[in-house]
Amino acid sequence: MAGSGNSEVKLLGAWASPYVARARIALNLKEVQYEFLEEQFGTKSELLLKSNPIYKKIPVLIHDDKPICESLIIVQYIDEVWVSSGPALMPADAYDRALHRFWAVYIDDKFVPALFGMMRAPTEEAKAESKEQALASLQLLEEAFGKISKGKPFFGGDTIGYLDVALGAFVGWMKAFEEMNGFKLLDDAKTPLLCAWAENFCNNEVVGAVIPETAKLVELAKVMQARFKNAPPAN
Amino acid sequence: MVASAAVRLFGMWASPAVRRVEWALKLKGIEYEYIEEDLSNKSSSLLEFNPINKQVPVLVHNCNPIVESLVILEYIDETWKENPILPVDPLERAKARFWATFVDVKCREESRKAFFMEGEEKEKAIENLQVQLKALDEELEGKKFFSGDHIGYTDLAVGWMAFWLGVAEEAAGFKANYDVKFPNFSRWMKDFLAEPVIKDNLPPREKTVEFFRAFKQLGSCTKVNQK
Numbered sequence: 001m002a003g004s005g006n007s008e009v010k011l012l013g014a015w016a017s018p019y020v021a022r023a024r025i026a027l028n029l030k031e032v033q034y035e036f037l038e039e040q041f042g043t044k045s046e047l048l049l050k051s052n053p054i055y056k057k058i059p060v061l062i063h064d065d066k067p068i069c070e071s072l073i074i075v076q077y078i079d080e081v082w083v084s085s086g087p088a089l090m091p092a093d094a095y096d097r098a099l100h101r102f103w104a105v106y107i108d109d110k111f112v113p114a115l116f117g118m119m120r121a122p123t124e125e126a127k128a129e130s131k132e133q134a135l136a137s138l139q140l141l142e143e144a145f146g147k148i149s150k151g152k153p154f155f156g157g158d159t160i161g162y163l164d165v166a167l168g169a170f171v172g173w174m175k176a177f178e179e180m181n182g183f184k185l186l187d188d189a190k191t192p193l194l195c196a197w198a199e200n201f202c203n204n205e206v207v208g209a210v211i212p213e214t215a216k217l218v219e220l221a222k223v224m225q226a227r228f229k230n231a232p233p234a235n
Numbered sequence: 236m237v238a239s240a241a242v243r244l245f246g247m248w249a250s251p252a253v254r255r256v257e258w259a260l261k262l263k264g265i266e267y268e269y270i271e272e273d274l275s276n277k278s279s280s281l282l283e284f285n286p287i288n289k290q291v292p293v294l295v296h297n298c299n300p301i302v303e304s305l306v307i308l309e310y311i312d313e314t315w316k317e318n319p320i321l322p323v324d325p326l327e328r329a330k331a332r333f334w335a336t337f338v339d340v341k342c343r344e345e346s347r348k349a350f351f352m353e354g355e356e357k358e359k360a361i362e363n364l365q366v367q368l369k370a371l372d373e374e375l376e377g378k379k380f381f382s383g384d385h386i387g388y389t390d391l392a393v394g395w396m397a398f399w400l401g402v403a404e405e406a407a408g409f410k411a412n413y414d415v416k417f418p419n420f421s422r423w424m425k426d427f428l429a430e431p432v433i434k435d436n437l438p439p440r441e442k443t444v445e446f447f448r449a450f451k452q453l454g455s456c457t458k459v460n461q462k
Contacts, residue, residue: 054337054370068329070336080325094313095299101306106287140287 009034010062012048014041016220018112019071020059021169021210026075026089028206029160030082072104075165087159096148100155103144104166111137115170115185118177119221134185141167142191149193153200160204168201169211176217242267243295245281247274248438249446251395252304253292258391259308261432263315305335308388320388334374334381335392342367346400350407350451361409368417375419379426386430390423397424398437406447 011027011034013020027034039045039058051060051067061068061077068077079089090097114137117130148155148163155163174185186195201207244260244267246253260267272281272291284300285293294301294310301310312320322328345367348360371393375381381389404410414421427433 063326066326068326068333070333073329073332073336076332077325077329080328094310095296095301097313098301098306098310101309102301102303105303105306 012037012060013058014039018169022071023059023074024210025165026078030085089162100163142194145193172211175214245270245293246291251399255304256292256307259311331389334389338393350403372417372420397427402443405444
């Protein structure tokens with residue numbers, strides 16, 4: 001059941017949101033034609049409020065007028081619907097799938113709050129704590145990559161998989177924070193596998209088109225820090 | 236039937252996340268070895284199988300550990316095909332996963348706050364919880380269970396609320412008033428708890444209330460580590 005026209009598949013999102021990037025990367029990998037409806041920063045459209053009344057957040061995928069919410073759920077949905085288009089995002093083996101799902105939950109639970117915690121931290125102490133947690137998370141992800149990739153370039157093996165999308169969508173923001181804070185999150189010495197992985201991921205054509213330029217994210221981060229001290233990024 | 240040694244579950248008797256996994260295993264008729272953990276003195280096996288968050292439940296299948304109860308549920312469904320708990324249709328699957336994460340992240344957060352906090356913060360948490368219960372109530376309109384005529388993934392995911400919400404209310408002295416305000420949800424709670432697989436696999440109520448009462452008194456220092 002492939003999407004045949006632009007109107008069948010819509011994605012409500014924003015250019016800077018890493019959660020939206022997850023959905024866009026998955027759609028692109030599966031060569032799905034879709035209409036991207038950009039939400040304006042600071043406002044929520046009627047369509048968004050109608051499609052996602054519980055969370056009122058982007059991304060929302062609208063397929064044949066049916067909304068699907070939550071970025072990781074959207075990625076799995078895309079993988080399951082456009083099953084014959086492009087390589088599978090989820091691994092074939094049930095245990096490997098469990099590993100991908102576990103680490104995706106870990107990323108959302110532990111890594112992402114720490115990453116954005118560095119931007120939102122009200123004190124230097126809180127900032128340092130977030131930084132520690134972010135680095136510790138990446139160290140665990142480095143080890144996980146070693147086991148899961150089995151020597152291949154991606155968590156998904158030879159091709160980009162679910163966990164690659166889950167983490168990779170944040171690489172733009174990781175680079176932005178590195179630049180803003182003057183230290184490396186991905187370090188050749190401490191996380192060499194993830195460094196190579198990030199490069200491979202960003203070099204992929206469909207990914208490169210989605211991940212925003214570091215300079216633009218840095219600019220946005222400065223605006224956000226000044227104006228909305230406690231505003232979380234879109235989910 | 237799988238030989239019991241091949242499937243092991245590390246758990247703790249009062250933990251809703253652990254029961255959730257047991258319900259799934261029993262629904263599928265999977266034999267397993269259950270290992271009770273003392274969370275104040277975790278076994279070396281648990282720490283070896285789950286070094287990341289050192290929590291229960293951990294399902295070990297053919298020596299491979301699987302962690303996070305919702306991840307375990309999907310693993311169980313994909314490995315043992317009889318009595319499927321997730322729907323086949325991708326949109327229905329997306330909806331099932333949506334409600335499961337809503338309950339696990341949002342409802343649990345507000346329930347925790349209502350349980351541990353006092354005064355204004357407690358009142359606010361109860362208010363938020365009721366908004367969430369309303370959403371669940373509406374989702375149940377015209378359905379016996381979240382998954383339809385029979386219990387499935389979503390019911391197993393929301394299931395902790397059928398028993399442990401009442402326990403939390405009694406232990407911490409608050410009321411979410413679902414029996415009055417949310418008739419569909421209230422009816423679902425009763426129907427869910429009456430299902431044989433569920434009814435025969437719940438912790439003893441008084442003992443659980445006592446446990447959570449003591450847990451609340453300790454504050455959040457000794458966290459019951461479970462997901």
